[in-house]
Every structure is written in C-alpha cells, then in structure tokens.
Amino acid sequence: MKNKVYSFINLSGLTIGLTCCLIISIYLINELSYDRYNKNADNIYRVERTFLNAESKSVSLALGAVAPTIAPLLKNDFREIASITTLLPIGEGTVQYEDKIFKEPEIYFADEQLFDLFDIQLRSGDVKEALTEPYSILLTEEMAKKYFGNQDPVNKMIKLNQQLLFKVTGVYDALPQNAHWHPNMLLSFASLKDTLIYGEEQLRTNWGNNAFYTYLKLPNDGVAKKLEAQLPDFLNRHVPGADNKASEWTSLSLRKLTDIHLYSHKDSELEENGDIKRVYIFSVIGFFILLIACINYMNLSTARSSLRAREIGVRKVVGASKKELIAQFLSESVVIGWLAAILACMITWLALPGLNYVSGQSLSLSMLWEPHFIIPLCLLPFVVGILSGIYPALFLSTFRPVTVLKGIFKNSEKAFSARKVLVVVQFSISIILIISTVVVFQQLQYIQNKSLGFKKEQIVVLNNNSGFQHAFQAFRTSLLANSSIVEVGRSSRIPSGRLLDADGSQITLGNSLAPSKADIKYVRVDDGFIPTYNIPILNGRNFMRTNGSDTSSFILNQAAVRALGIQSNEEAIGKQFKYGVRNGQIVGIMNDFNFESLHQRILPLVLFVSKEENDYGSISVNITGSTQQALQHIETIWKKYLPEVPFDYIFLDNRFADLYKAEQQQQLIFSTFAGIAIFIACLGLFGLSAFTITQRVKEIGIRKVLGASTGSIVGLLSKDFLLLVALSAIIAFPITWFAMQNWLSDFAYRIDISWLVFVIAAVIALLIAFITISVQTIRAALANPTKSLRSE
Numbered sequence: 186m187k188n189k190v191y192s193f194i195n196l197s198g199l200t201i202g203l204t205c206c207l208i209i210s211i212y213l214i215n216e217l218s219y220d221r222y223n224k225n226a227d228n229i230y231r232v233e234r235t236f237l238n239a240e241s242k243s244v245s246l247a248l249g250a251v252a253p254t255i256a257p258l259l260k261n262d263f264r265e266i267a268s269i270t271t272l273l274p275i276g277e278g279t280v281q282y283e284d285k286i287f288k289e290p291e292i293y294f295a296d297e298q299l300f301d302l303f304d305i306q307l308r309s310g311d312v313k314e315a316l317t318e319p320y321s322i323l324l325t326e327e328m329a330k331k332y333f334g335n336q337d338p339v340n341k342m343i344k345l346n347q348q349l350l351f352k353v354t355g356v357y358d359a360l361p362q363n364a365h366w367h368p369n370m371l372l373s374f375a376s377l378k379d380t381l382i383y384g385e386e387q388l389r390t391n392w393g394n395n396a397f398y399t400y401l402k403l404p405n406d407g408v409a410k411k412l413e414a415q416l417p418d419f420l421n422r423h424v425p426g427a428d429n430k431a432s433e434w435t436s437l438s439l440r441k442l443t444d445i446h447l448y449s450h451k452d453s454e455l456e457e458n459g460d461i462k463r464v465y466i467f468s469v470i471g472f473f474i475l476l477i478a479c480i481n482y483m484n485l486s487t488a489r490s491s492l493r494a495r496e497i498g499v500r501k502v503v504g505a506s507k508k509e510l511i512a513q514f515l516s517e518s519v520v521i522g523w524l525a526a527i528l529a530c531m532i533t534w535l536a537l538p539g540l541n542y543v544s545g546q547s548l549s550l551s552m553l554w555e556p557h558f559i560i561p562l563c564l565l566p567f568v569v570g571i572l573s574g575i576y577p578a579l580f581l582s583t584f585r586p587v588t589v590l591k592g593i594f595k596n597s598e599k600a601f602s603a604r605k606v607l608v609v610v611q612f613s614i615s616i617i618l619i620i621s622t623v624v625v626f627q628q629l630q631y632i633q634n635k636s637l638g639f640k641k642e643q644i645v646v647l648n649n650n651s652g653f654q655h656a657f658q659a660f661r662t663s664l665l666a667n668s669s670i671v672e673v674g675r676s677s678r679i680p681s682g683r684l685l686d687a688d689g690s691q692i693t694l695g696n697s698l699a700p701s702k703a704d705i706k707y708v709r710v711d712d713g714f715i716p717t718y719n720i721p722i723l724n725g726r727n728f729m730r731t732n733g734s735d736t737s738s739f740i741l742n743q744a745a746v747r748a749l750g751i752q753s754n755e756e757a758i759g760k761q762f763k764y765g766v767r768n769g770q771i772v773g774i775m776n777d778f779n780f781e782s783l784h785q786r787i788l789p790l791v792l793f794v795s796k797e798e799n800d801y802g803s804i805s806v807n808i809t810g811s812t813q814q815a816l817q818h819i820e821t822i823w824k825k826y827l828p829e830v831p832f833d834y835i836f837l838d839n840r841f842a843d844l845y846k847a848e849q850q851q852q853l854i855f856s857t858f859a860g861i862a863i864f865i866a867c868l869g870l871f872g873l874s875a876f877t878i879t880q881r882v883k884e885i886g887i888r889k890v891l892g893a894s895t896g897s898i899v900g901l902l903s904k905d906f907l908l909l910v911a912l913s914a915i916i917a918f919p920i921t922w923f924a925m926q927n928w929l930s931d932f933a934y935r936i937d938i939s940w941l942v943f944v945i946a947a948v949i950a951l952l953i954a955f956i957t958i959s960v961q962t963i964r965a966a967l968a969n970p971t972k973s974l975r976s977e
Contacts, residue, residue: 194872195482195521196528198865199569202478203529205861206565207553208540209471211533214552216459219363219446223304225402228267229442230409232259232399233451236687237434238704245704246687248395249451251437253388256399258423263415265408268301269401271374272366274455277648279830280370281344282332288831289328289369292345296374302402309339310355321373322351325359328369345372346651347829349382362547365445366455392424398455400442413439452683463851470858473614475569477862480607481869482518482573511578518574522566543853545846605909608873611866612913612950613920618859619946620921621928624938625852628929631936632845638778639680640719640807644837645819646679647804650830655798661713663822669808669815674713675801680780681840684708684788688765692749698763703748705741706788707764708780709795715740715775717807724754725773728794736794737769743777745789764791779934782844786933805837863950867957874906874958878965886970898966903958910954914947 186192220226232255236246256271273294280289297316299305307315308326315323322343329338338353345351351372360367377383387394403409417432424431440449447461500510534550541548553562653660661673678684684706691698712728712735723743729735739762743754751757754774762771777787795801808815820832878885885898922938929935 198478198481199525200528202475204532205474207533230439248453252392253397267402270298272398291369293368295371306358308356315355316373319375321354323371329356479573514578519570522570526566613917615862616917622855624925632783645806649801667818671807672717674717675711677709691763693761721776725758738772740773740792742790748789783934889970895966899962902962
C-alpha cells in the first residue's frame with residue numbers, strides 16, 4: 186500500500202502472465218487428452234497404409250485407412266490381436282422419418298466389435314445386438330430427439346438417402362469433444378454385404394478401396410512393435426498378383442490411438458487433427474510470457490533496493506539472520522503470486538467463452554481441476570513467487586548493516602548489469618513475437634491472394650444426389666436457362682479437397698505402350714468441369730459435349746506431362762495413353778493449378794469422363810451477378826427434380842478459407858501474445874525508468890543549471906534503455922528467422938522473409954519503449970532544477 190504504482194505493476198504483470206499461462210495450459214491439457222476417455226486407450230492401435238513411388242521409393246500416398254480385406258486377414262493371422270473393429274465413414278446423407286428430412290454429417294458404418302475397443306455408452310438398446318443385424322442403426326441422443334422428440338426411437342424405421350430403410354436399435358451418448366471422431370449415426374457393418382450398398386464379394390477381395398478405418402486391441406507396445414515388424418510379410422502373402430513383392434510398393438503400420446490427434450497428418454483422416462508443433466509453440470509462448478512478468482518483479486525489486494536498505498540494516502542489527510531475511514522477501518513474492526493467481530483464475534473464467542468462440546473449441550476452467558493437474562496448479566503461485574523473488578531476496582539479504590545505516594548505499598554495478606540482461610531478455614521475446622506475427626500475417630495474405638490457376642470465386646458446390654440418375658442433363662439445362670448461371674459441371678472431387686485417387690499408367694514409346702513410373706492422380710469429370718472452373722487449356726481441346734460418351738479421352742496437367750517424360754505439350758497431344766484399365770488418347774493439356782491447399786505442391790493430374798453417373802460426387806455451379814438471385818434459382822430447380830432432398834450448398838472459396846483456419850488462429854494467438862508481451866515488458870520498463878530517473882534527479886538539476894537543453898536530457902535518460910532494446914532486436918533476429926523458416930517449410934508455396942520485417946519489428950519495439958519512458962524523461966527534463974538542488 187505504501188508503493189501503489191510498483192505494487193500495481195508487479196501484480197498486474199504477474200496476473201497477465203499467469204492468465205496467459207492458465208489459458209495455454211487449458212488448451213494443452215485438452216490437446217493432450219484426446220481419446221484418453223477410452224479405458225483401453227493405451228492398448229488400441231490404428232492400422233495405416235502407405236504407398237510408395239515405384240521409381241524414387243518416396244511416399245506418394247499416406248492413408249489413415251486401409252482396404253476392407255485387411256481386418257479379417259489380420260485377425261486370422263495374428264492371435265495376439267484381442268479384438269479388431271472397422272469403420273467406414275460415408276460423410277453426410279439424407280435422413281428421413283415421416284415428414285422430417287434433414288442432411289446429416291458424420292455417418293459411419295461400424296461393426297459389433299466397436300464396443301470392445303471404444304467406450305460408447307448406450308442409453309437404450311443392447312450392446313451385443315445393436316450393430317449385429319443388417320440395416321440396424323444407432324443414433325446419438327441429439328439425433329434421436331431431433332427425429333423422434335420424446336418418443337422411444339427403438340424399433341422405428343428411418344430412411345437413408347431416399348432408398349434404404351434402417352431400424353433404430355439404440356441410442357448412445359455422443360462422444361466427448363476430445364475424441365478424434367464424432368459419429369452422429371452408426372450403421373451396422375453387416376449392411377455393407379448387400380450389393381445395393383457395397384457387396385460381400387467386394388468386402389472380401391477389394392484391396393484398392395482404402396477407406397476403411399481399422400483399429401485393433403493389443404496387450405502392450407512391445408507386442409505392437411513385434412506385430413508391425415511382421416506386416417511386410419503379411420502383405421507379401423496376401424496381396425494378389427504382387428508376386429510376393431507387395432511390400433516394395435505398399436506398407437502397413439500401427440499408430441497408437443492416443444497419438445492420432447497430435448501426430449497423425451495423413452492424406453485421409455476422419456477429422457482435422459491438431460499438431461504437436463502447435464503444442465510446443467504455445468508451451469514456449471506461455472513460458473515466455475510468464476518469464477517476462479517474473480523479470481519485471483526481479484527488476485523492480487532490485488532497483489528499489491535502496492529504499493529498503495535501512496529496513497534491512499535495522500533487522501540485521503536486532504538479530505535477523507540472512508535465512509530469515511530471504512524467507513521474508515520470498516514470502517512477500519509468494520503472497521503477490523497468490524494474489525495474481527486468484528485474479529488470473531477470474532480473468533481466465535471470463536475470457537474462455539470468447540476464446541472458445543474464436544478457436545471453435547470447448548475449453549473449460551474445470552479441466553484444471555483434474556486430480557493430476559490440481560496439485561501443479563496449487564504449486565504454481567509458489568513457483569512463480571519463488572522464481573520472481575529468489576534473486577531479489579538473495580541480493581537484498583547481502584546488505585551490510587553498518588554501511589546502510591550510515592546512509593552509504595549504492596546499487597552495485599553487478600545488480601545493474603543483471604537488470605540490463607533481464608530487460609534484454611524481455612524485449613527479445615517481445616520482438617520475436619512481433620516478427621512472428623508479421624510473417625504469419627504475410628503468409629496468410631499470400632495464400633489468400635495467390636492465383637490458384639482457376640476460378641474459385643462464386644462457385645456453388647452441391648452434392649450429386651443419386652436421385653438424379655439420368656435426369657442430370659435436364660437439371661443442368663434448367664439451371665443454365667437463367668442468366669445468373671454461367672456453367673455447370675460434375676466431378677468425383679472438387680478443388681480444396683485432397684487428391685487421393687491414383688492408378689498405374691502407360692504411355693506410347695515408339696510404336697507401343699510402355700509402363701510409366703509416374704505417380705499421377707486422377708479426378709473423374711464431365712465436359713462442364715473445365716469451363717465451370719475456367720481452367721486454361723494450353724493445347725488440344727476440352728471433352729466433347731456428347732452426353733458423357735467421350736470416355737476414351739484424357740486431359741493432363743503440365744506436371745503430368747513432365748512426369749511422363751514427354752518433351753512438350755504439343756508432343757503429348759494425340760499420344761496413346763492407358764490409365765488403369767482405360768485405354769485412350771491424350772486430347773488436351775491444361776495449365777497447372779492448385780487443386781489442393783498451398784501446403785501441397787501441384788501434383789501430376791489426369792482428368793477423364795466416367796462411364797458411370799454415380800462416379801460424380803459433386804456438382805459445381807459457376808454463378809454471376811446477384812448471389813441471392815442465383816441461389817434462389819438453383820434451389821427452385823433442385824426442388825423441382827429432388828423434392829424430398831433438402832437443398833444444401835457450399836461456396837468453394839469458403840472451403841479454401843477453411844483450409845487455413847489453423848494458420849488464422851495462429852496469427853490471432855501470435856498477435857495477441859505479442860501485444861501482451863510488449864505490454865508487460867513496457868510496464869516493467871515504465872517502473873524501472875521511473876525509479877532510475879528519481880535516482881538521478883539531482884544530476885538532472887545540475888545539468889540544467891549548467892545549460893543542458895530539455896532534448897539533450899531526454900536523449901541522455903532514454904539512451905541506455907533504447908540501446909538495450911536495440912540489443913534485444915539483434916538477439917531476436919536470428920532466432921526468429923530460424924523459427925519462421927521452419928514454420929514456413931510446411932507450405933509448398935510460401936513467402937520469402939524480407940529484411941524489412943525485422944527492421945519494422947525493431948522500430949516498433951524502439952518506438953513503444955521510447956513512448957513508455959518518454960513520459961518520465963520529459964517530465965524530469967522539464968522539472969525546475971531549484972527544487973531538486975535546494976537541499977544542497
């Protein structure tokens with residue numbers, strides 16, 4: 186209470202630091218807790234599949250899923266597998282009960298062994314029977330209420346995709362937020378045996394459809410490693426037509442369930458995962474912010490030591506030992522730490538709703554009350570208090586009573602140097618965060634504004650519903666009758682998705698076809714796809730508009746031409762080309778374009794027209810003029826052809842924006858914490874400069890009497906602090922350059938970090954520091970020297 190300004194600076198700095206630390210801790214606890222709600226979490230492993238490039242042996246495709254044949258073969262070959270279960274995600278589907286029709290996401294096929302591995306609680310129904318029979322379905326409680334209200338849904342029938350009837354066999358609790366998958370509906374895996382859906386023969390023999398997520402339960406990690414070592418031989422034995430060499434081009438591996446969320450970034454995942462890199466980054470940021478706050482406490486405590494010198498001298502004279510003095514000063518810092526911790530908990534509780542809104546997560550303060558976290562949380566104020574107070578306590582307790590009671594006291598050069606080091610550390614951290622914020626912002630601007638090689642604006646994407654059958658051309662003609670619709674096209678995948686489909690290729694060499702080692706992805710399209718997306722055709726032509734009969738033609742991108750070893754686009758046109766089982770001719774070469782996000786490089790790609798209507802999963806509509814008018818027209822035509830199917834759409838540019846959500850959140854976090862770091866550092870600088878100036882009041886008075894100008898005094902008082910900030914910038918530059926180069930390496934297309942970024946960050950830090958201390962320096966420079974010198 187005697188030193189309100191310094192107490193406020195210390196308390197507010199530690200409070201803000203602890204608040205950041207608590208928020209980041211809650212985030213880290215949540216990230217590290219994924220899938221641990223399962224009682225067998227440490228014994229569950231996911232089977233993953235990788236494909237290798239035939240020539241370079243590098244990874245061409247890494248999947249979190251495998252073919253349907255693999256699960257039963259694994260169970261048969263390895264007795265150590267206690268249980269195995271398989272999931273097949275089908276994305277979204279149209280669900281109908283009486284007059285209620287909705288499109289629902291997150292629908293899965295699952296077998297009856299699911300409950301042996303995952304902790305899924307049934308509110309109604311029998312675990313042993315719920316997924317045994319074909320055409321059985323389980324609903325979450327939310328879905329049950331949505332369709333059935335307060336009625337008992339068990340044994341009621343619901344229709345999926347306008348044709349398949351499923352019987353509700355139970356209701357289950359939704360999986361917690363910290364699970365790596367969140368099914369709204371579970372369909373019995375036995376239903377897949379019906380040829381209308383998949384077919385029993387396909388389940389038994391298909392090695393190409395790697396869409397089945399397979400999990401197995403093993404006794405321990407040792408058994409898992411031994412089993413994994415036998416997987417190459419397993420593939421050599423079972424993959425048909427591979428001459429016992431399947432392991433040369435494909436492999437299987439096991440990943441622990443609890444590692445999926447942070448460590449798995451496969452080309453196919455059930456949901457977007459987190460990243461262990463972000464965990465490390467946020468841990469470091471939280472530590473640094475708290476360190477800056479602790480440094481403030483150390484600096485101000487040691488700088489103000491002269492004000493407590495006589496107190497310490499008197500205490501020593503009346504018998505206080507060094508240990509008792511150290512205990513006194515540490516207890517003061519621990520009390521400040523506890524006050525800051527209480528305030529930090531209150532601020533964290535108030536801030537979490539806003540943080541959840543921005544991050545899309547469900548973080549809660551209650552996460553800190555878990556038994557294994559409550560003890561570290563209670564110890565945190567002690568640790569912070571001791572960390573902040575240990576150096577001041579040791580420093581203050583060394584004062585000699587004889588000297589300080591005579592009034593002979595001067596801050597040691599050693600203490601002054603230590604304070605300089607601490608200020609440099611503070612501003613180095615702040616400048617690192619400033620530069621990081623600018624680089625992340627520039628990269629986001631780059632990826633948002635970079636031309637992708639096609640038109641992504643005003644593209645409306647619809648699901649190609651099976652209800653169209655052979656009515657699509659009429660639907661398309663009706664859409665194009667309105668001037669707001671420019672073009673309509675269909676495809677098996679849309680830009681912003683992943684290119685996961687590939688097959689073997691052969692190209693004409695001399696007079697015959699020869700196998701190519703090129704890894705070329707494919708997308709099935711119709712004749713409207715290329716004009717819908719305004720993809721430039723560099724040579725040749727687009728597919729002909731012949732109602733899908735142009736099925737022996739191929740269009741390649743430039744990357745595919747290079748991968749096939751063809752010298753020029755002109756040479757490629759007219760060449761015989763075989764892709765998979767399809768024979769034909771290259772009729773066009775299109776410009777390279779970024780089908781996937783800018784994290785991935787442009788891959789060799791071939792487009793061809795499918796013979797099957799159901800091969801097209803999406804309809805893309807290029808619109809112009811009024812968006813509202815165009816959507817109204819599309820909806821009207823949709824309801825004319827599919828009255829029982831809810832009209833649902835997405836904008837392609839929104840899909841691309843979603844690809845960079847993690848980076849946008851990182852930018853927000855970096856900028857927020859950079860601001861906080863600068864604020865805390867400036868708090869300390871303000872207090873330190875104020876105290877330093879009070880120590881030099883008489884010196885300033887003498888300088889003014891001798892003719893020093895206000896400007897020269899301001900410069901003199903500011904110089905030492907600004908030099909420290911400049912030194913901080915020099916230290917921060919190489920550290921930040923290395924860190925941000927590592928971060929940018931995740932992007933195939935990225936900015937070059939300009940030296941201007943470092944200069945701007947240093948100028949910002951110097952400017953903020955100067956403004957902070959100028960309040961004190963200008964006031965001291967303008968003060969009347971007679972007031973400070975009248976006692977001399």
